[in-house]
Amino acid sequence: MASRVPPSFTRFSAQNLAILGPLRAGLADSKADLAKITGLSPSTVTARVDELIGLGHVIEVGDGVSRGGRRPRRLALRHDGGIVGCIDLGIDRTSIGLVDLSGQLVARIDIELDVAAGPHPVLQRVWAEFETMLAESTAYSQLLLRGLSVGVPGPVSAETGRVIAPSRMPGWNGIDVAQILGALAGVPVLVNNDANLMALGEYAASDRREPDQVFVKAGSGIGCGIIARGELFTGSRGAAGDISHVSVPGAPPVACSCGRTGCLDALASGNALVRELQAAGREVATVEDMIALARDADPVATRLLREAGSMTGGVLATIVNFFNPDRLVLGGVLSQSEVFVTGVRAMLYAECLPLATDRLTIATATRPDDCGLLGAGTVFLDRMFSLQGI
Amino acid sequence: MASRVPPSFTRFSAQNLAILGPLRAGLADSKADLAKITGLSPSTVTARVDELIGLGHVIEVGDGVSRGGRRPRRLALRHDGGIVGCIDLGIDRTSIGLVDLSGQLVARIDIELDVAAGPHPVLQRVWAEFETMLAESTAYSQLLLRGLSVGVPGPVSAETGRVIAPSRMPGWNGIDVAQILGALAGVPVLVNNDANLMALGEYAASDRREPDQVFVKAGSGIGCGIIARGELFTGSRGAAGDISHVSVPGAPPVACSCGRTGCLDALASGNALVRELQAAGREVATVEDMIALARDADPVATRLLREAGSMTGGVLATIVNFFNPDRLVLGGVLSQSEVFVTGVRAMLYAECLPLATDRLTIATATRPDDCGLLGAGTVFLDRMFSLQGI
DNA sequence: CGAGCTTACTCCATAATCAAACAAAGAAAC
DNA sequence: GTTTCTTTGTTTGATTATGGAGTAAGCTCG
Numbered sequence: 142m143a144s145r146v147p148p149s150f151t152r153f154s155a156q157n158l159a160i161l162g163p164l165r166a167g168l169a170d171s172k173a174d175l176a177k178i179t180g181l182s183p184s185t186v187t188a189r190v191d192e193l194i195g196l197g198h199v200i201e202v203g204d205g206v207s208r209g210g211r212r213p214r215r216l217a218l219r220h221d222g223g224i225v226g227c228i229d230l231g232i233d234r235t236s237i238g239l240v241d242l243s244g245q246l247v248a249r250i251d252i253e254l255d256v257a258a259g260p261h262p263v264l265q266r267v268w269a270e271f272e273t274m275l276a277e278s279t280a281y282s283q284l285l286l287r288g289l290s291v292g293v294p295g296p297v298s299a300e301t302g303r304v305i306a307p308s309r310m311p312g313w314n315g316i317d318v319a320q321i322l323g324a325l326a327g328v329p330v331l332v333n334n335d336a337n338l339m340a341l342g343e344y345a346a347s348d349r350r351e352p353d354q355v356f357v358k359a360g361s362g363i364g365c366g367i368i369a370r371g372e373l374f375t376g377s378r379g380a381a382g383d384i385s386h387v388s389v390p391g392a393p394p395v396a397c398s399c400g401r402t403g404c405l406d407a408l409a410s411g412n413a414l415v416r417e418l419q420a421a422g423r424e425v426a427t428v429e430d431m432i433a434l435a436r437d438a439d440p441v442a443t444r445l446l447r448e449a450g451s452m453t454g455g456v457l458a459t460i461v462n463f464f465n466p467d468r469l470v471l472g473g474v475l476s477q478s479e480v481f482v483t484g485v486r487a488m489l490y491a492e493c494l495p496l497a498t499d500r501l502t503i504a505t506a507t508r509p510d511d512c513g514l515l516g517a518g519t520v521f522l523d524r525m526f527s528l529q530g531i
Numbered sequence: 532m533a534s535r536v537p538p539s540f541t542r543f544s545a546q547n548l549a550i551l552g553p554l555r556a557g558l559a560d561s562k563a564d565l566a567k568i569t570g571l572s573p574s575t576v577t578a579r580v581d582e583l584i585g586l587g588h589v590i591e592v593g594d595g596v597s598r599g600g601r602r603p604r605r606l607a608l609r610h611d612g613g614i615v616g617c618i619d620l621g622i623d624r625t626s627i628g629l630v631d632l633s634g635q636l637v638a639r640i641d642i643e644l645d646v647a648a649g650p651h652p653v654l655q656r657v658w659a660e661f662e663t664m665l666a667e668s669t670a671y672s673q674l675l676l677r678g679l680s681v682g683v684p685g686p687v688s689a690e691t692g693r694v695i696a697p698s699r700m701p702g703w704n705g706i707d708v709a710q711i712l713g714a715l716a717g718v719p720v721l722v723n724n725d726a727n728l729m730a731l732g733e734y735a736a737s738d739r740r741e742p743d744q745v746f747v748k749a750g751s752g753i754g755c756g757i758i759a760r761g762e763l764f765t766g767s768r769g770a771a772g773d774i775s776h777v778s779v780p781g782a783p784p785v786a787c788s789c790g791r792t793g794c795l796d797a798l799a800s801g802n803a804l805v806r807e808l809q810a811a812g813r814e815v816a817t818v819e820d821m822i823a824l825a826r827d828a829d830p831v832a833t834r835l836l837r838e839a840g841s842m843t844g845g846v847l848a849t850i851v852n853f854f855n856p857d858r859l860v861l862g863g864v865l866s867q868s869e870v871f872v873t874g875v876r877a878m879l880y881a882e883c884l885p886l887a888t889d890r891l892t893i894a895t896a897t898r899p900d901d902c903g904l905l906g907a908g909t910v911f912l913d914r915m916f917s918l919q920g921i
Numbered sequence: 922c923g924a925g926c927t928t929a930c931t932c933c934a935t936a937a938t939c940a941a942a943c944a945a946a947g948a949a950a951c
Numbered sequence: 952g953t954t955t956c957t958t959t960g961t962t963t964g965a966t967t968a969t970g971g972a973g974t975a976a977g978c979t980c981g
Contacts, residue, residue: 156968173929182969187931210928211976296886306886353766365853369759376743376855380886387849388882390780399884459777459849463755465766492778494789496686496696496770546938563959572939577961600958601946927978938967948957 152530156181160189161526164199164218165243171205171213190216198222218243223287225521226271226326229335229513230263230293232256232309232361237271238511239281240518244345246511248278256294259312260321268325288328288531290517291318292335294362299379302332308385308398308406309362329531331521334375335513336382339506340366341373342516343470347507351467355460356506357384359453359481360473361411361428367464373520384460385410389452405456409449411475417445432478443480450475450484457485458492465497472506542920546571550579551916554589554608555633561595561603580606588612608633613677615911616661616716619725619903620653620683622646622699622751627661628901629671630908634735636901638668646684649702650711658715678718678921680907681708682725684752689769692722698775698788698796699752719921721911724765725903726772729896730756731763732906733860737897741857745850746896747774749843749871750863751801751818757854763910774850775800779842795846799839801865807835822868833870840874847875848882855887862896 153161159179163169169178172190176183193199198219205213220243227246229236233256238249252270256263271289275282295307304313319330340356354368365382367374375381385406386399397407407413411428418425418434421441425431435442461469469489475481486503493501506512525531543551549569553559559568566576583589588609595603610633617636619626623646628639642660646653661679665672685697694703709720730746744758755772757764765771775796776789787797797803801818808815808824811831815821825832851859859879865871876893883891896902915921 171929176930182971183930184932184970185968188968207977208928209978210926211930211978213929306884351767353771367853369764374759377741377857378855378886378890380884381743381855382853383855383884383886384849384853386884387852388780388845390778401882455778456849459774459846460853462777463757463772463774463850464854465768465771465773467767492791494696494770494773494776496768496773500768561959566960573960574940574962575938578937597947598958599948600956601960603959922981924981925979927976929974929976931974932972934969934971936967936969939965940963941965942961942963944961945959946957947959948955950955951953 152528153526155528156185156189157193158526158528160186160193161198161218164216165522165526170215170217172216173213175216220245221284223285224275224281225287225518226275226289226328227514227517227521228267228271228289228291229338229517230256230267230291231335232294235263235267236510236514237267237274238514238518239275239278240514240522241281241284242287242522244515244518244522246514246518247281248274249511249514250274256309256313257311260316260318264318264321265325268322271326286326286328287525288521289322289326289330290338290521291322291330291332292338292513292517293318293332294335294364296380296383297332297334299375299377304332305380331517331524333517333520334364334366334379334382336364337366337373337375338516338520339364339472339512340368340382340470340516341519342508342512342514343472343506344368344371345519346512346515347470349468349502349504351502353464353466354468354470355457355464355466356470356472357453357457357476358473359409359411359449359471359475363406363410363453363473369464384456387456390455392452405452409452411473414445414449418442428474432474435478435480446475446478446480447484450481450486451488453481454485454488455492458489461489461493461501462497467500468502468504470504470506472509472512476505476509542918543916545918546575546579547583548916548918550576550583551588551608554606555912555916560605560607562606563603565606610635611674613675614665614671615677615908616665616679616718617904617907617911618657618661618679618681619728619907620646620657620681621725622684625653625657626900626904627657627664628904628908629665629668630904630912631671631674632677632912634905634908634912636904636908637671638664639901639904640664646699646703647701650706650708654708654711655715658712661716676716676718677915678911679712679716679720680728680911681712681720681722682728682903682907683708683722684725684754686770686773687722687724689765689767694722695770721907721914723907723910724754724756724769724772726754727756727763727765728906728910729754729862729902730758730772730860730906731909732902732904733862733896733898734758734761735909736902736905737860739858739892739894741892743854743856744858744860745847745854745856746860746862747843747847747866748863749799749801749839749861749865753796753800753843753863759854774846777846780845782842795842799842801863804835804839808832818864822864825868825870836865836868836870837874839865840871840876841878843871844875844878845882848879851879851883851891852887857890858892858894860894860896862899862902866895866899 163178169175176186202217205215220241225240227238235254318332323330336358352371356366358364365384386404394402395407397404553568559565566573592607595605610631615630617628625644708722713720726748742761746756748754755774776794784792785797787794
């Protein structure tokens with residue numbers, strides 16, 4: 142791979158971004174296309190593209206196929222202009238990956254890591270593992286590390302970037318992950334909630350770019366990310382999408398860690414189901430075990446998953462009526478269970494107005510394992526290729 | 532008032548809009564301010580403002596006060612450049628108003644009108660009443676009627692502008708209000724859901740311009756409008772915010788017009804409460820009667836209003852957790868009842884995470900009677916002063 | 922195989938925009 | 952009452968973007 146690294150990004154002008162945007166999204170790959178899409182004049186496109194080529198951000202990649210006239214000279218982003226480190230911090234498992242400037246995931250590892258060990262030990266371990274992975278990825282280790290993008294399993298303040306009131310991350314309240322990791326890595330760090338990143342990753346990875354989507358991460362916990370008008374919606378506080386502690390209609394008053402009873406997280410999360418299954422005498426340790434059991438037609442596991450689907454669907458029904466998304470995506474481990482997904486579907490169609498569901502697609506994640514890392518990469522690249530810059 | 536009408540709007544250039552936007556919003560009233568806010572150079576601002584003055588859209592209105600140097604020459608939009616007719620169609624009462632180009636409501640009348648009489652009779656009556664009102668408003672009848680903006684008490688398709696599946700407007704399904712009224716009036720007509728318009732009107736009228744707001748119209752029916760990132764959010768279908776037929780957690784299975792049971796509209800709407808109160812032997816005809824009864828400490832009316840508040844609050848709790856608005860505004864007739872509002876508040880604070888409510892303001896509408904008409908005006912003017920144009 | 926058509930791209934005179942110097946008008950300091 | 956500083960607004964080359972004309976390079980069909 143190219144060892145000559147293009148100059149560091151500072152900021153792009155609005156017009157350069159108008160060129161880079163369609164190139165990045167794959168909506169255009171020639172000057173003519175760019176002129177059509179951006180509305181800029183052909184001469185301006187030529188001038189801007191030449192500048193971007195000179196700066197080393199864009200390259201010509203040979204000729205395209207003719208559409209009845211002169212064939213276009215195809216343009217592309219240089220994806221060797223750097224690399225972004227992506228980290229999806231989980232409760233007991235963390236994924237680490239590399240995303241190139243085109244948004245492709247080009248390397249990943251998974252490590253066992255208990256988030257309860259506390260911010261500093263966890264983040265030091267994560268950084269050490271990342272450095273090892275980067276050094277071993279010979280194709281990419283020469284490239285400039287542009288920064289890190291991290292997903293955490295708890296709310297992240299939109300203003301300060303700190304973790305706030307994370308019910309499942311003891312010792313992390315008020316922690317500034319960007320500052321700690323930034324000190325270790327010496328590069329810019331972005332931090333977001335994991336479900337938000339998964340929503341964005343799914344949106345970027347799938348063909349179905351519906352502008353209004355809801356992504357539900359049903360794993361050991363339950364989270365949710367919102368795409369509104371094609372952009373991540375977090376609310377001014379940064380906590381939008383947090384449905385863990387919504388009361389489930391008509392459910393038993395099971396005590397929740399938040400101090401109330403009947404919360405979705407206490408009733409339908411993977412952790413809650415495993416506990417119930419253990420109470421019923423089954424030998425299960427993880428959510429995956431439980432799903433395997435249900436696949437083997439265990440009646441209790443199957444019933445619990447179906448009920449969890451119903452309860453999740455009941456909460457989502459209100460949200461679908463209210464928000465009217467075009468697409469609802471189920472991700473997380475529980476989405477691997479057909480019974481759970483069926484439960485969600487059945488409840489949604491039963492509880493929603495036809496008006497709200499007749500255009501609604503209910504799907505499972507296109508790349509369930511990767512969407513967290515892909516979303517982390519997307520957030521970073523979108524910011525890098527924006528007026529704001531990194 | 533000026534009888535010379537400025538030339539018809541066609542489209543504004545992006546830069547002219549950059550000038551008009553801050554002037555319209557009251558964020559700037561001099562060339563220096565405009566340069567600061569828009570980021571355009573002072574010379575460009577001068578050129579654009581001169582052009583807009585020449586076109587008759589902007590005027591100089593004397594000198595401002597010095598802030599330590601030369602005093603500014605104050606600029607303003609010409610609000611005599613036309614007038615917009617606003618119509619808030621209700622189930623049995625319709626408001627008709629005039630909004631000038633600055634967004635001020637300058638005239639209004641209310642008429643008794645049963646929407647069930649059907650589209651053509653209703654819209655003909657509305658247009659006749661509007662013409663009478665306009666002719667009698669001598670200060671404005673000379674001005675150019677730019678168009679009409681209508682709110683209807685049912686879902687409106689975002690794509691076709693037609694009324695779709697309106698549960699409370701028999702005979703209106705699939706009706707193109709814009710086409711019917713446009714044929715009568717000969718001017719452009721915009722149609723939107725009434726709760727959406729009220730949300731926008733409240734947003735425009737209040738000082739608290741929080742970017743993420745939810746407006747709940749609790750009247751004879753229950754509707755809801757969403758402001759996300761400072762803009763009306765309707766979803767691609769146009770029906771976002773429709774919470775009438777959300778199931779109320781733990782409520783009795785009262786039959787609803789939608790064919791299901793336990794819907795919010797069947798339990799907590801003004802109509803539902805009046806029916807229940809009548810069943811309890813009270814002599815009430817309207818929602819206003821019921822509120823008056825509760826003010827006189829009638830125990831049944833008070834209990835019903837409080838329960839309705841709780842049920843509405845229970846549904847809104849899920850929405851607040853999910854959407855995380857900065858502001859929740861209660862409008863419609865029921866918001867005039869302190870008991871109802873208290874019920875909503877109590878349930879919301881009981882059911883929501885502190886994270887979701889610690890920044891949340893729960894308020895009643897600033898101008899409860901006018902926000903529908905104001906919102907209709909806002910929608911029209913925002914569209915007129917956009918690249919899209921009318 | 923070439924005339925005519927289509928598509929892709931470039932050149933150039935015109936128009937728009939900008940930064941910077943300048944002018945106007947007032948406030949504050951001495 | 953003069954000097955100096957601030958703020959507002961205009962004028963002036965220099966820079967930048969634009970749209971249309973022109974060029975390049977393919978297709979298609981008689």
